[in-house]
Structure formats: C-alpha cells, structure tokens
Amino acid sequence: MRQRGSDSWELRAYLGTDPETGKRRYATRTVHGTKRAAQCALVELVDDASHAPRAGARSTALAQAERWEWIWMNPAAHASPPRHVPNEIRPPSPADVALLIAKASASDPALGAFIRLAASTGARRSQLLALRWENVDLERRRLSFTRALVEGPNGPVLAPTKTRRAYQVSLDVDTAAVLAQHKSCCDGVDDSFVFSHDSDGATPWKPNWATSAFIRLRRDCGIPRCRLHDLRHFMATEMLAAGVAIPIVAARLSHARASTTPNVYAHAVPGGDRNAAEQISDLLRDPPSPEGSGDCSPPEGEEPVF
Numbered sequence: 001m002r003q004r005g006s007d008s009w010e011l012r013a014y015l016g017t018d019p020e021t022g023k024r025r026y027a028t029r030t031v032h033g034t035k036r037a038a039q040c041a042l043v044e045l046v047d048d049a050s051h052a053p054r055a056g057a058r059s060t061a062l063a064q065a066e067r068w069e070w071i072w073m074n075p076a077a078h079a080s081p082p083r084h085v086p087n088e089i090r091p092p093s094p095a096d097v098a099l100l101i102a103k104a105s106a107s108d109p110a111l112g113a114f115i116r117l118a119a120s121t122g123a124r125r126s127q128l129l130a131l132r133w134e135n136v137d138l139e140r141r142r143l144s145f146t147r148a149l150v151e152g153p154n155g156p157v158l159a160p161t162k163t164r165r166a167y168q169v170s171l172d173v174d175t176a177a178v179l180a181q182h183k184s185c186c187d188g189v190d191d192s193f194v195f196s197h198d199s200d201g202a203t204p205w206k207p208n209w210a211t212s213a214f215i216r217l218r219r220d221c222g223i224p225r226c227r228l229h230d231l232r233h234f235m236a237t238e239m240l241a242a243g244v245a246i247p248i249v250a251a252r253l254s255h256a257r258a259s260t261t262p263n264v265y266a267h268a269v270p271g272g273d274r275n276a277a278e279q280i281s282d283l284l285r286d287p288p289s290p291e292g293s294g295d296c297s298p299p300e301g302e303e304p305v306f
Contacts (some may be wrong), residue, residue, distance in 0.1 A: 004030070007174060009038035009041075015027055089237070097115075108174060124229070124232065126162070131145070141170055162256075234252070
C-alpha cells in the first residue's frame with residue numbers, strides 16, 4: 001500500500017509469475033479515502049488475488065499480506081470456517097457406463113477411448129488429459145500418470161498430480177486393445193499427447209472441452225445427473241463391491257492417505273453393514289430363559305439399596 005495523495009492510495013497484490021514469460025504479475029487498484037479504508041480495500045484485493053477457491057488458500061494469502069505489513073491482522077485467522085459437507089456419491093450403473101462408451105465410440109472413437117479409460121482406471125480428468133504416449137505401455141498393459149493438465153490464469157497448464165506423486169495402473173485386455181486402436185490413428189511420437197485435436201498430438205484437449213463433450217454425450221444417452229468425475233466413483237465402488245482389497249483400490253485411485261478410500265466408499269464395501277445387522281438380529285431372535293430374565297428386585301426380606 002502506497003499513499004499517492006492526501007486521500008489517495010495505490011494498492012498492489014502479488015499474483016505470482018507468468019508461466020510463459022517468468023515475469024512477476026501484480027493486481028493494482030487505486031482507492032480514495034482514509035488509511036483505514038485503504039487497508040480494508042487491500043484485504044479485499046489480496047483475497048481476490050487468490051485464484052484458488054479454497055478458504056485455506058485465501059487465508060494463506062492474507063497471512064502473507066500480514067507478514068509484509070500490508071494489513072494489521074489476518075481476519076481469516078479468527079474466522080470459523082463452514083462445516084464441510086461431502087457431496088453424495090452417485091456413480092452411474094454399469095449399463096449406463098457401457099452405453100456412454102458405446103455411443104461415444106460410434107461417433108468419436110477418441111472420446112470413446114477417453115471415457116473407457118476414465119471408467120476403467122479411475123483416473124482424474126486432469127491426469128488423462130496430461131497423458132502422453134510415452135506413459136503408455138501397451139505390451140505390459142500399464143499406464144503411468146506423472147502429470148496433470150489444469151486450468152491456469154492464462155489457460156491450461158501442466159502441473160503435478162493432485163497428490164504430487166506419480167503412480168501406475170494396469171489395463172484390462174479390452175481397454176488396452178481400444179487404446180492400441182486409438183494409437184494407430186495418431187501420427188504423434190512418444191512425447192505426443194494421447195488425447196489431442198492435432199494429428200501429431202502436439203497439444204492436449206482442453207479440460208473444459210472434455211467436460212462439455214461428456215455432458216453432451218450424457219444428454220444424448222438420456223442419463224441424468226452423471227458427471228465425468230463420477231466415472232472415478234464408478235470404478236471404485238464396482239471394484240470394492242466385487243471384493244477387490246481396499247489397499248489395491250486405494251493405490252489405483254492414488255489416494256494420498258490409505259484411510260481415504262474406506263471413508264469415502266464405506267457404503268460400497270460388501271457385507272460390512274449387512275453382517276453387523278444380522279449379528280444384532282441373532283442376539284434378539286431368541287428370548288432369554290426365565291432363570292436369566294434379569295429381575296433386579298431385591299431378595300425377600302432385604303431392603304433395596306439406592
């Protein structure tokens with residue numbers, strides 16, 4: 001914050017470096033009024049400068065502004081964040097997923113391969129879009145997810161995966177065959193993107209385009225309330241329902257914590273809640289014998305003790 005006149009203040013917030021030029025970027029604003037009003041405006045500017053929607057990221061930006069003495073205190077440090085209510089998981093049925101793949105493959109084989117990979121690997125949209133042919137081992141039927149394509153301030157950029165670590169998943173025979181067919185239609189080399197509108201795979205699909213294409217496909221199939229991300233939930237719930245061990249599913253999902261998988265998909269683990277209900281039923285099925293009726297009255301001739 002810099003004073004420019006008797007009641008004029010120039011505010012500036014750091015936005016980070018430009019991914020293309022490497023130059024520092026700033027958001028600037030000029031306000032008029034008292035110093036206290038300018039400081040309040042600076043808090044709003046720093047908050048707006050945070051591109052991440054999470055409250056934690058904005059609190060970090062305000063904490064940095066406090067260290068730079070742009071503001072007197074971090075108001076987010078004394079705020080009570082709202083309680084996080086997780087969204088209800090509603091994965092599509094196997095029939096719906098099969099319909100999505102079939103309809104996409106008929107009109108756009110590349111989109112069909114993309115949908116099949118999303119449903120069979122459980123990979124996030126960002127990871128599939130960042131996939132290059134050098135990450136695909138068709139002989140061993142394995143994929144390596146090393147990067148993610150995310151929306152940046154100036155368009156899509158390559159970034160680390162959500163958990164900031166690379167991981168591998170295996171492919172089934174049919175999915176590997178679909179991917180091999182898709183590769184035969186591409187002219188790119190190993191560092192080309194698997195899903196690209198360019199014949200040489202120079203640039204990947206944009207994240208928003210992939211989502212829009214899925215929404216159009218879903219509507220054409222007449223499937224309500226199904227997101228592209230729900231294909232990840234489909235893979236997890238179907239594998240757990242089939243009896244695949246939780247650690248294996250967790251590794252396939254690349255969850256940062258092993259406890260995340262049972263916490264999110266506890267409803268999909270077969271037998272757990274049903275077995276508990278049956279055990280309670282067994283306890284309540286047979287009434288107790290008269291000798292063990294549990295009469296708590298004191299023996300004859302004795303006074304009750306309170």
